[in-house]
Each structure stands twice: as C-alpha cells, then as structure tokens.
Amino acid sequence: MACCDLSPPWVRAIAPYLPGKPISELARELGLAEADIVKLASNENPLGPSPRALAAAQDALHDMALYPDGAGFALKAKLAAKFGVDAKQIVLGNGSNDVLDMVARAFLAPGTSSVFSQHAFAVYPIATQTVGASGITVPARDYGHDLAAMRAAIRDDTRVLWIANPNNPTGTFLPWAEIEAFLETLPPQVLVVLDEAYGEYLPTDDRGDTLAWIERFPNLLVVRTFSKAYGLAGLRVGYGFGHSDVIDLLNRVRHPFNVNAPALVAAEAALDDIEFLLRSYALNSAGMAQLVAGLKALKVEVVPSKGNFLLAKVGDAARINQVLLEQGVIVRPVANYGLPEFLRVSVGLAGQNARFLEALKACL
C-alpha cells in the first residue's frame, strides 16, 4: 500500500486553505504588469508596513546567520508592558495561524471535538482536523456567531471553542458584553479562543478590555496578529494572551525559533508606531465608507462589517470574480465558506477601491 493511502483519514479529508490569488500569478496569466493589478483579496494593509518596522527588519537582516531568540524575550517584554500582562501570559506565533495550530496540537486529539460557527475563519476546522479531532459547525445567525447555539453544541468531549470577533470573512461583530456573559456560562474544560485579528480596526466605542478577562477566565486565550492593521502579513508574527498554564502547554508544542529575527524586531517597532496604526485605522474607515456607498449605488447588498473587508452579495460570484480577474482586480470568492453569492473585498487605497467599483460596475 502506498504511504499516502496510509495517511490518517482525517488528514486526507482536509480541504486545503485557499489563499487570495497572488498578484504575480494573475500578472503571468494575463500578461499584465504587476503594477496594473489591484489586489483586495487578503485583508492586507494597503499602506504597507510602518516605516519604523521596515527599518528594524532591514537592520536585522545583517544577523541572519544567527538563530533568533527562541523565547522572543524582547517582544514579549514590550507586549507585556503595553498591555499590562505578565510575559508568562504571552505566546508568540509565526502569524496567529501558528498560535491557532498550537492550540489544536496542545488541546485536541482523536476522540475530542472543537466548536466553531458556520462562515467562521477556515483555519479553525483545518487545525481541528489536522490532529484528528471532530469539528462541530454551528449554524450562523445573521452571518455571525450564534453564541446560544454554540453553547448548546458543546459536548462532553469538547475541548476548544473558537470565536473570531470581528469574524472573517463576514465582518460580523458581537458586543463584548455578550461574549463576557457567554464566557461565564462555559465549563472550565473548554478553552475559548478569542481571535481578535481585526481588533485594531474597531471604532473606540466597540473596543473591549478582553485582556482584563484573562485572570477571571483561565480557559480563555486572546489571539492577535501583526498581519492586519500593523501591516506585517509577510513577516508572520502573531501572539496570544492567556493563563500561564495555557501558555505553558502551547510552548511545549511550539516549534523552536518559530518567529524569525526580522519579524521579532519589526513587531517591536510596529508596536511603538502609534501614528501608523492611527493612519491605518483612518484610511480603513474612509475606504469602508467609500466601498459601502459605491456598492449601494450599484444596488449591491453588503453585510455590515467591522473589519478591513466586507462581503458584497453579487449573485453569481464565480462568474463575477472571473470577469473582475480579467480586468486585473483580485478579490476573494467565499463559496468555500458556504457563501457562493458573495465576494469578500478588502478595503484598499481610495484609488484601488474605485478601480474595484468600476470593474464591478462593468460586470453586473
């Protein structure tokens, strides 16, 4: 029997993660210059990185023959000071996806289950399935998490429950008070992963003090990333805050040196560049308003979003996506999330948003 046939059945059944189409790939296919292509497909920061993060990463390249600090001491110290937690309550990841994967490897196994919402981030089912646990998908309510239904879906063998707030790809958001009340009802053996990848894009009134919950809920892990508002998606740095016992378990399955040296120092510099974060937030608010108004003018329904992207209900999304690609515009089809009538569009620069709206108008 061939080795691949003996791979565990749960591994062979994984539907691989579908990333946004790279600009270079579409340029090759269409014979277009990369500069003529607009990519609004991966929720990346259209401003690029903070100049301070870029300078720090460039500097670190000189030492690339050396292993990075496997414990990430300096970045953890900075995060601890900024967010008022202990360094023992922080885990670093090669992107926050790495942290999500560590959760699965540390807390799940065959014979256990994890709970997530329909239309939630694709990495939750993938991480669950990778380790042979069962994924329990809870039907969404208004495209977002139905907490009561998620609570009811918890079984005796459930060890992890995933919540993205705001959620990707739907942009839906639950008030923090609802999540806090939900946490109060959970059994202690269920680890709740609160994925705040888009937290920096929330308006001030919607911000929550979720780190204050770490002490109260030893079964809570808050996960954040430098990939979105901080503009470091290509460097891969994410982090999680939780009880030191949870962090200790995650560190046992963490790959040594999982965060590379340029990424560590760029993340530190990015944390200090408050001005860049504010600029990213302001650009996103304006761009979101532009997209919402533009889509409304085209009579395209949208799902209200608190992230740096939104779902547009275009009907035959596969066809419209193809016509957009032919015009050099890359957005994200989300049929694999059970949303075949929608395209997910990331908020770009004003000119990029306008290019998308024009291209969409041409294919409706």
Ligand SMILES: *Cc1c(COP(=O)(O)O)cnc(C)c1O
């Ligand atoms: C983008 C995103 C992440 C971040 O992924 P990284 O690995 O940090 O780049 C995590 N969760 C959700 C819901 C996301 O959309």
